Every structure is written in C-alpha cells, then in structure tokens.
Amino acid sequence: xxxxxxxxxxxxxxxxxxxxxxxxxxxxxxxxxxxxxxxxxxxxxxxxxxxxxxxxxxxxxxxxxxxxxxxxxxxxxxxxxxxxxxxxxxxxxxxxxxxxxxxxxxxxxxxxxxxxxxxxxxxxxxxxxxxxxxxxxxxxxxxxxxxxxxxxxxxxxxxxxxxxxxxxxxxxxxxxxxxxxxxxxxxxxxxxxxxxx
Numbered sequence: 379x380x381x382x383x384x385x386x387x388x389x390x391x392x393x394x395x396x397x398x399x400x401x402x403x404x405x406x407x408x409x410x411x412x413x414x415x416x417x418x419x420x421x422x423x424x425x426x427x428x429x430x431x432x433x434x435x436x437x438x439x440x441x442x443x444x445x446x447x448x449x450x451x452x453x454x455x456x457x458x459x460x461x462x463x464x465x466x467x468x469x470x471x472x473x474x475x476x477x478x479x480x481x482x483x484x485x486x487x488x489x490x491x492x493x494x495x496x497x498x499x500x501x502x503x504x505x506x507x508x509x510x511x512x513x514x515x516x517x518x519x520x521x522x523x524x525x526x527x528x529x530x531x532x533x534x535x536x537x538x539x540x541x542x543x544x545x546x547x548x549x550x551x552x553x554x555x556x557x558x559x560x561x562x563x564x565x566x567x568x569x570x571x572x573x574x575x
Contacts, residue, residue, distance in 0.1 A: 391516035
C-alpha cells in the first residue's frame with residue numbers, strides 16, 4: 379500500500395466524522411428549538427386582555443436563549459410552584475395562571491443536563507479530545523459520535539413522550555373546561571344565581 383492510499387482512507391474517515399458530528403449538532407439544535415416552542419405553553423398567566431400577548435412576549439424572549447438557559451427555564455417552570463409571586467392587588471380583571479408541573483423534575487433535569495454536557499463537549503472540546511490527524515483518532519471519534527447520537531435520540535424520545543402526556547392532559551383539561559361539570563367543579567354554581575338565595 380502506498381502513502382496516498384492511507385491519505386484517501388483518512389480523508390474518507392474524516393468526512394464520516396464530519397457528517398456524524400454535524401448530525402449530532404443538528405439534532406441538538408432541533409432539541410433546542412423544541413424547547414423554545416414548548417416552554418411558552420407549559421406556563422402562562424395574565425388577564426383576559428393580556429394572556430395571549432404575554433405568551434407571545436414569552437416566546438420572543440425564549441427565542442434568544444441557548445440550550446443551557448432553556449434547560450434552566452424548563453426546570454424552573456416545571457418544578458413545584460412554591461415561589462410563585464403574589465398577584466398585584468390592583469388587578470381588576472379575572473387573572474389566569476396556568477402551569478404544568480412534574481413530580482420527578484430531578485430525573486428530567488439530570489437527563490437534560492447530560493444532554494447539555496454532550497453539546498458543550500462537542501462544541502468546545504471535540505477536536506482537543508479527538509484530533510482528526512490519524513485513522514485511529516478518526517475511528518475513535520466515530521465510535522464516540524455514534525454513542526452521542528444514540529444518547530441524543532434517547533433523550534429526544536423521552537422528552538417527546540413526556541410532551542405527549544402533557545398534550546393528552548391539556549386536551550382533557552380543555553374538554554373539562556367547556557363541560558358543565560367542569561365549570562361547576564372549577565367555579566361552583568353561577569354567582570348571579572347564588573345571590574338570589
């Protein structure tokens with residue numbers, strides 16, 4: 379085998395590394411975009427006049443955040459609401475505060491933190507760890523990237539499963555809110571009728 383054959387193999391392996399590296403980064407970016415799209419729907423508040431505008435402002439603010447910030451925001455929104463601010467006493471319109479919570483937020487936070495660690499390793503330290511200057515290093519990089527790719531997919535599927543459960547509960551809540559039984563459960567009897575007794 380001459381020296382050129384080794385260069386060709388190395389170039390081909392480098393291209394495989396680059397393709398798999400790009401796939402991992404694109405999948406992580408899709409995860410980031412998913413968080414940006416989902417977070418405004420998981421916690422909303424405002425009066426009837428401001429609720430939709432507040433949601434849009436929230437989505438706009440989240441659109442400028444990066445994965446680490448979005449993960450922190452997810453944990454803050456989905457954790458227990460012990461520190462919810464008190465409502466302003468000057469509010470004269472009915473005010474709505476809506477939030478989903480996760481009882482096992484630590485498990486999801488750990489999963490998301492690991493995902494962030496993988497992203498940071500890829501973006502900031504990949505070439506330090508896997509210099510692509512030999513076939514052996516390229517092969518090690520491919521093995522590592524294949525492992526990272528599987529972990530990203532596992533996290534994506536777990537997150538989508540959680541979102542599917544939220545969607546089912548949101549649909550249930552919507553059906554409850556438009557039913558007579560739901561209105562009675564949430565608001566009791568009609569206030570105008572209760573004053574007649």
